[in-house]
Structure formats: structure tokens, C-alpha cells
Amino acid sequence: MYEQKTKETESSIIEFIENVESLKKREDAYQLLDIFTETTGFQAKMWGPSIIGFGSYHYKYESGHEGDAPLVGFSPRKAKISLYFATGDTERELLLKDFGKHTSGKGCVYINKIADIDVEVLKSLIKESVQFLRETYPND
Template identity: 45%
Template sequence: MPRSQNKTTPTDQTAESFLAGVQPPRKAEEAHALDVLFREVTGFEPVMWGPSIVGYGRYHYRYASGREGDFLATGFSPRKAAHSIYIMPGYADFGGILSRLGKHKLGKSCLYVNKLADIDLDVLSELIRAGLKDLDRLWPVAPI
């Protein structure tokens, strides 16, 4: 089966130019802080995936159905309502870490944080590392 075409793919836009346009100013400050944290934790340079996701690393997946493609390994998007933080692929139980994170909401492969002051950034770093380790066990993670 040919590779599927994901809607969310790497773009030529720089993370720096995207982050420079984030509004309001508090959201922009927090987005810059997340960028620093993700760079430190992952060791990867950021790449824009689609118009609004800052991604770090990538992985190639192939499902039993034959569908395959590439996607960001981890990252975030400073959305208007909350920061969306992507911990891929969302199969592991990170309940122990999440219980120490602070105020957040959970989606399938992401979590939502209204403001960084609501969470413990050291615990977020631990969660990102655990997510990458889990992902790498299934599909190797590499820089883009």
C-alpha cells in the first residue's frame, strides 16, 4: 500500500517566525518557554508541522493494515484556549506522571494546559522523555 498522505506535514516555515507571531503576549512567552524545554529534553531542533504545530523529531509508522507515514515525535501548539502538548502515540499509561503534572486535560495523544503556571515543568520534561521512550520502542524516533 502506498504511503498515506497525512494532512499534517513538515513545512518550510521556521518555528522562530511562527512563535514570533503568537498572541496574546502571555501565550507567546509560554510558547517560547515550551520551545526551550522541548529542545533541552529532546535534543532536536524544532520543525513546523502544518501551520501551527511545533514538532521535535519524527517517526515513521506502519500499521498492520499497510497504512504508513511520518509524523512528529513530540511537540506543542500554542492554541488560543490552551497549549496542546503532543505525546505520541498515546498508547502507554502515563497516569503516574500525569498525577503529578498539575492542572491539565487529556486527549488521545495530547494534553491541554491553559497556562504553564498550572503545571510542574520538571514533570512535563519527565513526561516528554517517557513519551519518546515509549514511541521509540514502537517506531524509531529520529531528527527530521
């Protein structure tokens, strides 16, 4: 049976952020921590060894695969900062047009630093993602 790798843990977020090598990335991580906490109303939790997540939802796919994941989150990785929002939400693509300098993959949006993006658009992306996932997975 599939064992989910990214699970909520009791690890310290502050300890994790303090271990980020780049001072600028640490500063951005603390700023993101404040933005995500204030915007979601959820307390941050570590998910796996490197994702700071907010809230959670339980998903179940038609394939039978199911698990838990944070509603939104971020990770100050070495190369870029990964931002985690809901996939499949059409509003996300519209909001990203005004977001600022970023690249995006299937589940992540990548930024170099907060100074490159519009923080108000970030807050909208967070709110939209939480709302979309709550509507898509209402059993939580």
C-alpha cells in the same frame, strides 16, 4: 490514497510564535521551545501550519496506513496550549497524575499556561514519550 496533512515544513518557528495573539501564550511558547529542545536534544521543526515538533518517527498501522510524525511537540492554540505525547504509553497516565492543571484527549494534553504545571513532570513526559516511540517504532 490518504494524504497526510501534518508534515514537516520549512516554516519559521519564530515567525509562527510571534504571530500568536496572546503575549502570555507567546512567552509560554518560547519557554516550551526551550524545554522541549533541551529535553529532546532535537531542533524544533514546524509540522503543518501550527505544530512545533521535535524529532520524528515513521509509523505503520496494521490497517496499512503509515506516515511520519514528530516524537513530541506542542502548539500554542487560541483556547489552550496543546502538548503532543505518545498515545498508548501507560507511563503517560501515571506521570499526568502529578502534572498539574490539565485536560487530556486521545493524543493531546491541554494546558492553559506553564504556571499551572510541574515543569519537571513535563520533562519526564517528554523523555518517556520519545523513549516509548523509539521502542515501538525502532526502524527510524
